[in-house]
Amino acid sequence: EEFFQQTSEKTWVLFAKGGEFSPYYADLHLVVNWKNQGKEIKQRINPKTKKPYSNVWQLASTERDCFFRKGLTWTLRTQIGFNMRLMPAGAIFSHKGCIALVPNSQIPYYLGLSNSSTFRLLASLRTAFGSYEVGVIKFTPIPKKSAYQIE
Numbered sequence: 001e002e003f004f005q006q007t008s009e010k011t012w013v014l015f016a017k018g019g020e021f022s023p024y025y026a027d028l029h030l031v032v033n034w035k036n037q038g039k040e041i042k043q044r045i046n047p048k049t050k051k052p053y054s055n056v057w058q059l060a061s062t063e064r065d066c067f068f069r070k071g072l073t074w075t076l077r078t079q080i081g082f083n084m085r086l087m088p089a090g091a092i093f094s095h096k097g098c099i100a101l102v103p104n105s106q107i108p109y110y111l112g113l114s115n116s117s118t119f120r121l122l123a124s125l126r127t128a129f130g131s132y133e134v135g136v137i138k139f140t141p142i143p144k145k146s147a148y149q150i151e
Contacts, residue, residue, distance in 0.1 A: 013091060017030055024084075073085060076133070082120045083115060084110075084114035098132070098137070100138075
């Protein structure tokens with residue numbers, strides 16, 4: 001909670017918006033102006049559609065509650081193949097840079113598992129044209145972490 005308060009007051013924050021194929025890790029090279037909790041972003045309205053230009057505000061409020069938390073991210077659409085990578089704490093994301101939140105202690109497990117050829121195959125069987133929607137990833141079957149696995 002304290003980290004969220006500190007980060008949400010910063011002017012520039014990292015922005016996960018998909019990106020090139022890069023399993024496990026990719027630097028976040030984009031930033032957004034988050035001064036006053038993104039006031040400038042919220043106020044940029046497309047005159048034709050009357051909707052915000054930013055796709056950050058197309059996310060549900062429950063998804064925006066996940067901003068600034070450490071997790072895993074992936075690109076929504078890719079023809080090269082699904083790839084999961086780390087998303088550091090202190091970043092926000094859009095609907096094109098999806099996020100999975102898992103307990104910090106289990107991030108290495110899910111990162112490795114989601115980049116396995118078996119997981120990629122199972123996820124690709126449920127996609128249309130390389131579109132890895134959140135629901136596809138969320139409901140792709142994975143083995144439960146066994147008590148016999150080494151931490």
